Amino acid sequence: MDKNKIIELKNIEMEFDGERVLKGINLDIHDKEFVTLLGPSGCGKTTTLRIVGGFVTPDKGDVFFGGKRVNDVPPYKRPVNTVFQKYALFPHLNVYENVAFGLRLKKVSEPEIARRVGEMLELVDLKGYDKRGVNQLSGGQQQRIAIARALINNPKVLLLDEPLGALDLKLRKEMQIELKKIQQRMEITFIYVTHDQEEALTMSDTVVVMKDGTIQQIGTPQDIYNEPTNAFVADFIGESNILPGIMHRDRLVEFAGNNFECVDGGFDPMEPVDVVIRPEDIKLVPASDEVLNGVVENVQFKGVHYEIIVKAYSDTWVIHSTKAPEVGSVVGITLTPEDIHIMKKSDVKKVNYFKSDYDDAEGSDIEQQI
Amino acid sequence: MNSKSKYVAVPYLAWMVIFIVVPLALIGVFAFTTTVTCDMEGNMLTDEEIAEYEAYCEEEGIEPEYTERTIFTVQNILDVSKYSSVLINSAWLALIATVICLVIAYPLAYMISRMFYSRQKLALMLVMLPMWMNFLLRTYAWMTLLEKNGLINKFFGLFGIGPFDMINTQGAVVLGMVYNYLPFMILPLYSVMTKIDDRTIEAAQDLGANGLQVIWRVVVPLSMPGVATGITQVFVPSVSTFIISRMLGGGTNMLIGDLIDLQFLGNAYNPNLGAAISLVLMVFIFLCMSITNQLDNEDMEGVLL
Numbered sequence: 001m002d003k004n005k006i007i008e009l010k011n012i013e014m015e016f017d018g019e020r021v022l023k024g025i026n027l028d029i030h031d032k033e034f035v036t037l038l039g040p041s042g043c044g045k046t047t048t049l050r051i052v053g054g055f056v057t058p059d060k061g062d063v064f065f066g067g068k069r070v071n072d073v074p075p076y077k078r079p080v081n082t083v084f085q086k087y088a089l090f091p092h093l094n095v096y097e098n099v100a101f102g103l104r105l106k107k108v109s110e111p112e113i114a115r116r117v118g119e120m121l122e123l124v125d126l127k128g129y130d131k132r133g134v135n136q137l138s139g140g141q142q143q144r145i146a147i148a149r150a151l152i153n154n155p156k157v158l159l160l161d162e163p164l165g166a167l168d169l170k171l172r173k174e175m176q177i178e179l180k181k182i183q184q185r186m187e188i189t190f191i192y193v194t195h196d197q198e199e200a201l202t203m204s205d206t207v208v209v210m211k212d213g214t215i216q217q218i219g220t221p222q223d224i225y226n227e228p229t230n231a232f233v234a235d236f237i238g239e240s241n242i243l244p245g246i247m248h249r250d251r252l253v254e255f256a257g258n259n260f261e262c263v264d265g266g267f268d269p270m271e272p273v274d275v276v277i278r279p280e281d282i283k284l285v286p287a288s289d290e291v292l293n294g295v296v297e298n299v300q301f302k303g304v305h306y307e308i309i310v311k312a313y314s315d316t317w318v319i320h321s322t323k324a325p326e327v328g329s330v331v332g333i334t335l336t337p338e339d340i341h342i343m344k345k346s347d348v349k350k351v352n353y354f355k356s357d358y359d360d361a362e363g364s365d366i367e368q369q370i
Numbered sequence: 371m372n373s374k375s376k377y378v379a380v381p382y383l384a385w386m387v388i389f390i391v392v393p394l395a396l397i398g399v400f401a402f403t404t405t406v407t408c409d410m411e412g413n414m415l416t417d418e419e420i421a422e423y424e425a426y427c428e429e430e431g432i433e434p435e436y437t438e439r440t441i442f443t444v445q446n447i448l449d450v451s452k453y454s455s456v457l458i459n460s461a462w463l464a465l466i467a468t469v470i471c472l473v474i475a476y477p478l479a480y481m482i483s484r485m486f487y488s489r490q491k492l493a494l495m496l497v498m499l500p501m502w503m504n505f506l507l508r509t510y511a512w513m514t515l516l517e518k519n520g521l522i523n524k525f526f527g528l529f530g531i532g533p534f535d536m537i538n539t540q541g542a543v544v545l546g547m548v549y550n551y552l553p554f555m556i557l558p559l560y561s562v563m564t565k566i567d568d569r570t571i572e573a574a575q576d577l578g579a580n581g582l583q584v585i586w587r588v589v590v591p592l593s594m595p596g597v598a599t600g601i602t603q604v605f606v607p608s609v610s611t612f613i614i615s616r617m618l619g620g621g622t623n624m625l626i627g628d629l630i631d632l633q634f635l636g637n638a639y640n641p642n643l644g645a646a647i648s649l650v651l652m653v654f655i656f657l658c659m660s661i662t663n664q665l666d667n668e669d670m671e672g673v674l675l
Contacts, residue, residue: 055572075575082576088569092591101587102577153577 004031006156006189007052012061014047014213021047022058023213029157029191034183036192036200039210040236045193046085046161048210052191053159054078081150082159086166087142089134089149095121096130098145102153120148123182140171147182157189164199176202197237201225209233230343234276241282243315245275245342253342256313258292260335264342274343279320280305281339284331291332299324400645401446408437446646453629453647457654460626463540464608467547471555471604472597474548479559479596480589483566490564497556500549509546509617516542516618538620546614547604554603562596563589598662606655626651 007029014022022044029035037045050056051063054075063070070078081102089098097104099117108116121127124144134142143163150158160179164172180203183190194200200207201221209216209224209232217229228234231242245255250265255275267273287293294312306324310317312333325331406414415423415436427434450457482493500508515521516537526532536542566589574588612627619625626647633644 053572053576055575074580075572076578076580080576082573084569084573086567086569088567088573090570090573090588090592092588101574101579105578105583105587149573149577 005029006031006066007191008062008064008067009048009051010062010064012048012051012058012063014044014051014056014058014060016047021213022051025061025213025215027208027215027218029189031156032187032189034180034190034192034203034205035208036194036204036206037208037210038194038197038200038236039216040195042212043210044213045195045210049082049159049161049191049193052157053080053082079155080157080159081153081155082161083143083146083150083163085161085163087146089142089145091135093134094130095126095132095134095137095145098134099148099152101149106153116152117148120152123151123185124148125178139166140175143167143175147179151182151186155188157191158183160190160192162194163192164194164196172199179203201237207237209236211236228276228341228343231274231276234341234343239279239318239320241275241277241279241315241317243275243277245273247271247273247342251337253340256292256315258313260340261337262340262342263337264340267342267344272345274345276341276343277317277335277339279307279318281335282317282319282321283334284308284319284321284323284325285334287330287332291334293330293332296325296327296329296331299327397645397648400642401649402442402444402646403440404443404445404642405438405440408439410435410437412437412439414439414441446642447650449643450647450650453626456624456629457626457651459623460609461654461658463544463623463625464547464605467544467551467608468555468601468605470544470548471552472600475552475555475559475600476593476597479556479563480585482556482560483563494557494560497553501553505550506613508550509614512542512546512549513537513617516545537618538622540619540623542618543615543623543625546618547608547611550614551604551607554607555600558599558603559593559596562593566592601662602659605658609655610651 005028007027009025009027012022012025013020021042025044025048027048037048039045047056051058054070054073054077057071065073065079090101093101096117099120100113103113103116117130118127121129124147126141126144126148129137129141129145134145137145143166146163163179164175167175176199179190179192192200192203201224204221206218207221207224208218211232217224217233219227224233224237228237228240231240234240235242243255245253247253247267247270248259249269250267251262253260253262253264253273253275285291292312294310294317296308297311297316298309300307301324302320305320305322308319308321308325310319310331310333317333319333407420408414409423424434478497482490482497485493513520517523518533518535518537520537522536523533526534570592571584571588574584579587609625610627610630612625612631615623615625615628630644630647630651632638633640633647
């Protein structure tokens with residue numbers, strides 16, 4: 001057993017109004033780890049976080065903190081603190097009193113409180129805001145207060161429930177960096193819930209991809225991005241082309257009317273599979289008989305690259321390229337074997353090229369188009 | 371504001387002037403005036419002069435003739451002090467009723483506000499249901515319950531206890547106030563409590579607050595506006611009620627409301643004194659309310675300071 005394992009979830013099941021929102025969650029969380037629970041809305045990520053926080057008790061399964069079962073321990077006795085989605089600051093208290101709340105409950109002496117509140121406000125870059133009412137602060141500032149209010153209690157684990165959901169893009173980027181810094185400086189575990197794959201990849205040590213109450217994949221951001229275990233993960237983490245294919249034998253796959261060399265194996269001969277290809281891995285070349293040819297249907301400028309929609313064979317491809325071909329022109333598509341990821345057939349069929357990197361600042365979840 | 375929307379306010383303004391400002395002014399006029407008897411030249415007559423004149427008329431066998439004049443006086447207001455014990459008694463009973471209402475309503479409102487939404491509606495309907503019944507009927511019902519031969523004494527009689535004197539006591543009056551005005555305490559409390567975000571309460575728990583600490587440090591301060599409104603809505607009708615004290619207090623516990631009623635419709639007909647008492651009561655209530663509001667404001671700002 002891992003000795004720096006700090007939280008364990010074992011076979012967690014949860015039902016709300018007859019709907020199973022968690023279907024057997026097994027998850028180990030380690031000391032000083034930045035873990036992100038990532039998934040579309042309704043995947044059970046927030047419920048998982050609330051189970052760790054103690055706000056809901058799982059129907060089945062056990063929660064362990066440092067090897068001790070804590071299913072029935074109420075939130076106020078758990079060594080974790082939470083940063084809530086909409087901050088949930090106390091509107092009747094000023095900044096100082098909001099941050100001091102936890103210490104006051106522990107009957108910490110007044111000079112000690114003053115010292116630690118000062119430290120915390122400095123940590124979140126809000127020195128001198130002590131006397132402000134929390135409703136006078138901007139969203140970003142309120143967010144920092146919520147973080148300071150949680151961290152002042154020296155939790156072993158900080159739970160963050162889509163904390164940046166309500167912030168605008170620029171502020172969100174800044175806070176991502178800042179949160180990571182705080183986590184490293186405080187040397188504590190962060191469990192972070194988000195639906196934003198970019199956020200998850202930027203900050204995490206470990207990403208837990210969830211869907212429909214089950215864990216799809218646990219791994220480092222690189223693993224998740226480069227080696228997704230199934231088409232859902234591939235599609236949710238960044239954009240992907242997911243094409244139906246047939247595995248002829250190890251390292252040879254047929255899709256889009258052609259046979260391609262690949263690096264995967266271990267499938268049955270002639271097994272139908274999903275072929276996942278990242279848009280940025282595809283190279284566009286002049287059309288020729290040597291390569292797969294397609295017609296350019298649409299070109300959109302995305303800043304760093306163009307997003308090109310190509311109809312080739314019977315499939316629609318999303319391709320990222322720094323050069324823009326003309327709409328209606330015929331282009332050739334080339335792939336290297338390493339770019340072709342073969343996955344067991346799953347129910348994800350549609351390429352989700354409508355999904356923007358960021359949804360609006362309301363913090364609403366991305367709706368997966370499955 | 372554009373010119374059209376200005377006119378929208380006119381009916382409301384007219385309403386307020388006719389039914390609020392004018393009656394208030396009339397009360398003021400009545401409170402500070404009195405009608406005096408004068409001779410035919412309009413000279414004010416003292417009681418001795420009237421007695422003298424009447425004796426004279428009787429001797430002469432003529433009808434005494436007077437005129438009347440309304441004059442400004444503060445005597446009515448000063449006379450109110452004679453009834454200060456009634457005012458104090460009214461305020462005392464209303465205060466007790468308000469405190470009891472608060473004690474009953476606070477936990478109830480909190481529980482309702484934390485229920486599932488569909489159950490909240492049901493619970494609120496049950497709270498309001500008695501209010502749909504006629505006020506007099508409700509109070510009459512209590513009379514039959516509390517009477518010497520009432521249901522409650524009969525019930526005790528089954529066990530060989532009692533009968534107790536329940537009706538025509540101050541306790542019965544307070545009971546009537548609590549029963550009739552409890553919904554006015556529950557509703558404002560519920561409406562502020564239901565606005566307290568569940569996450570705020572969870573945040574307090576998360577930071578180490580147990581059940582009582584959550585109530586004391588988060589729910590109570592955030593519900594102070596509702597407390598202030600509830601206190602006002604129970605205290606004001608309680609302090610000026612006359613039906614409850616007449617029906618359940620049996621006239622032995624005269625309240626300020628009864629006293630005013632007596633000046634207008636009763637034997638002691640004296641609208642000037644009645645208006646003066648009303649005015650004093652209004653000022654008294656106004657003072658009480660400004661204290662309540664002050665408490666509320668201080669609670670909200672005290673922590674900001």
